[in-house]
Amino acid sequence: MRDVAIIGVGMIPFGRRDEDTLLDMLAYASLKALDDAGLGDKSVDCVYVANMGAGILQHQTSVASALVDRLSLIPAAADAVENGPASGASAIKNGLLAVASGYYDTALVAGGEKMREVVGWKATDFVATMTHPEAEYPYGITLPGMAGMFTRLYMEKYGVTREQLLAIAIKNQKMGALNPYAHVEMVITKEGIYDSPDAVVNNPVAADPLHLYDMCPVSDGAAAVVLCPLELAKKIAPKSPVLIAGFGQATDTHTLQERDDPTDLKAVTLASQQAFEMAKLKPKDIDVAELHDAFTILEIAESEHAGFFKKGEGGKAAEKGETSIGGKLPINLSGGLKARGHPVGATGVAQIVDIVFQLRHELDKKRQAKNAKNGFTINFGGFGNNIVAFVLRRVE
Numbered sequence: 064m065r066d067v068a069i070i071g072v073g074m075i076p077f078g079r080r081d082e083d084t085l086l087d088m089l090a091y092a093s094l095k096a097l098d099d100a101g102l103g104d105k106s107v108d109c110v111y112v113a114n115m116g117a118g119i120l121q122h123q124t125s126v127a128s129a130l131v132d133r134l135s136l137i138p139a140a141a142d143a144v145e146n147g148p149a150s151g152a153s154a155i156k157n158g159l160l161a162v163a164s165g166y167y168d169t170a171l172v173a174g175g176e177k178m179r180e181v182v183g184w185k186a187t188d189f190v191a192t193m194t195h196p197e198a199e200y201p202y203g204i205t206l207p208g209m210a211g212m213f214t215r216l217y218m219e220k221y222g223v224t225r226e227q228l229l230a231i232a233i234k235n236q237k238m239g240a241l242n243p244y245a246h247v248e249m250v251i252t253k254e255g256i257y258d259s260p261d262a263v264v265n266n267p268v269a270a271d272p273l274h275l276y277d278m279c280p281v282s283d284g285a286a287a288v289v290l291c292p293l294e295l296a297k298k299i300a301p302k303s304p305v306l307i308a309g310f311g312q313a314t315d316t317h318t319l320q321e322r323d324d325p326t327d328l329k330a331v332t333l334a335s336q337q338a339f340e341m342a343k344l345k346p347k348d349i350d351v352a353e354l355h356d357a358f359t360i361l362e363i364a365e366s367e368h369a370g371f372f373k374k375g376e377g378g379k380a381a382e383k384g385e386t387s388i389g390g391k392l393p394i395n396l397s398g399g400l401k402a403r404g405h406p407v408g409a410t411g412v413a414q415i416v417d418i419v420f421q422l423r424h425e426l427d428k429k430r431q432a433k434n435a436k437n438g439f440t441i442n443f444g445g446f447g448n449n450i451v452a453f454v455l456r457r458v459e
Contacts, residue, residue, distance in 0.1 A: 064163045066293035068304035068458065071100025072416040077246040077284030077404035078179075085114070085121055085177040088285035090133050092409075093173045096287035097134075101301040107289070108167035109140040113154035113174035114408035115147055116189050120181055130173060140167070147193040148357065149444030150174060151286070151411025152451035158290050159307055168291055174413070175285030176406035186281045190407065193445050195318045207278060209319060209446050210358040211270030216326050217360055218272065225272065227378030229253060231359040232276040234387050235395050239402020241430050244413075246282045246404030277359040282404030286413040293458070305419045308344065308437075309454040311337025317448050330450040331368040331441060339370070342454035344437060346370035349454070351421045351432035352392060353414040355443035356399040362386075365441050366394060369452070393432045396421065411442035415453065422457040 073095025075088055083091075089112065097103060112127035123129075127141035144154040151174035158170035178186050187205050194200045194209070217223050233253060239245035256266050256276070266274045296304035313333035316322045322329075339345060346369060354369075356362035363377040371392055372380050380386055386394040397403045397417040400410060418438035420426050438455040 065165060066306060067159050067162045067290055068293040068296035068300070068306050069288050069415070069419055070291055070296045070300040070304050071096040071098070071102065071289035072287070072419045073099055074244050074286040074413055074416045075284060076244050077282045077406060080177070080283040081180070083283070085117055085123065085126065085175055086129055086133055088177065088283065089126070089130050089173045089175040092175065092285035092287040093130065093134055093171055096171065096289050099302070100289040101299060102289065104135070106136050107139055107169040107171045109158070109161055109170045110136060111142050111144055111154040111158045111170065111172045113144050113150035113172070113412060114176060115145055115150050116176060116178065116407070119189050119192070121177060136171070146449055147444040148355070148405070148407045149411055149442040149449050149451050150408045151413065152440070152442030152453065153411070155288065155412060155415060155453070156310055156312065156451060159310065162290050162292060168295060170290040171287065172290065172412060173285060173287040174409040174411060176408040177283045178281050178406055179283045183281065198318050206357070206446065207270040207273065210360065211273050213319065213325065213446070214273055214358070214360040217364060220326050221375035223360070223363060223378045227363065227382045228277055228359040229256070230382045231356065231362050232401060234381065235356065235399045235401040238388070238396050238430060239398025241427065242398050242403060245398045245402050246280050246284070247398070247402040251276060273358060273360070279357045279400040279405040282406045284404055284406040284409045284413070286409050286416045288412060288415055288419070303423050304458045305422050306456045306458050307453060308456040309338040309340070309342030311335060311341070311452045313337070313450055315448045317445070319446055328364055328368045328447045330447055331365055334450040334452040335369040335441070338452040338454045342456065344454055349392065349437050349439045350435040351396060351418065352394045352439040353397060353399065353417055354394055354441050355410070356395060356401050357405055357443065359401065361443060362394060362399065365443070369439070369441060388430065388432065396430050396432060411451065414440040414442060415455070418455050422455060
């Protein structure tokens with residue numbers, strides 16, 4: 064198996080993009096990644112497109128074939144990848160394996176979703192289609208509802224507090240306000256929420272004990288990366304290549320209530336362990352991470368299950384500033400899903416793009432992790448029943 068590097072990345076601002084079609088967004092992000100890789104209009108061997116909902120939301124399928132045609136990359140091989148909110152990381156994994164195997168030399172991986180063109184309840188219902196079709200969906204369960212129940216259990220077992228959840232929201236929205244690609248650019252403060260007479264109106268309960276500011280927005284957006292063998296990358300990449308040093312993927316019981324312990328995210332632990340073992344690194348070696356914080360509780364739980372903190376210590380670390388820029392382990396300096404946004408098919412790719420920015424040392428100092436060499440991502444599918452993790456390393 065060959066070592067595989069990322070030689071180009073591209074992303075468009077997330078948010079409400081009424082002027083663009085899904086294909087427009089995928090094409091814009093892909094062209095930016097190809098230009099960043101120095102390939103321009105040159106063809107690539109294969110294209111993987113991550114998308115969860117085009118068939119439901121846009122009544123459009125075969126998006127990978129359509130993107131290849133749109134970009135004039137014919138006759139490149141094309142495949143669409145659907146793995147719920149982990150579609151992006153799964154698509155990158157497929158591109159990685161295709162290049163590592165030696166069958167292809169260059170791969171374009173793009174992820175995108177257009178979710179804002181439907182009303183809120185329909186977007187919530189669309190995301191809920193990943194729940195169990197017999198045991199959960201018919202009874203009205205939604206992902207926010209499931210997150211609320213998980214949060215309550217996690218609070219009771221590990222002592223997570225509302226203040227710790229709020230620390231995540233404040234940190235990530237502060238970072239989002241500095242990120243030109245972020246959907247939410249509004250800074251919030253603890254005082255503004257608790258001391259304002261409009262606090263209940265501005266931050267209402269959404270899925271008890273989670274409030275509005277504990278949840279990511281519904282977003283449109285796209286991101287893309289270009290992969291090639293490391294040896295080729297050293298010859299052709301115009302910028303420092305970033306090695307995909309390790310990856311892992313694991314699944315868990317579909318229904319949350321049927322797991323031995325609903326607070327134990329076993330797939331996060333297993334996927335992370337696989338990624339670290341392949342990279343020959345440990346959690347302590349990571350300089351910056353992007354974790355899947357669709358809900359604030361997930362950043363805390365994932366940071367613990369991935370091995371960065373002991374169980375019950377992740378929330379305390381966030382409250383102390385250890386996961387803020389300049390802290391022990393900066394997490395979600397992009398703003399995370401909480402502020403950058405969560406166009407579900409794009410998220411896993413966007414996480415990788417943000418880590419590449421960090422490892423290339425390309426960001427403004429207000430958002431740049433100092434001397435970052437190793438990065439880590441978790442893309443969270445379903446409610447923890449399909450997890451993909453990556454370890455990335457800067458190539459000197």
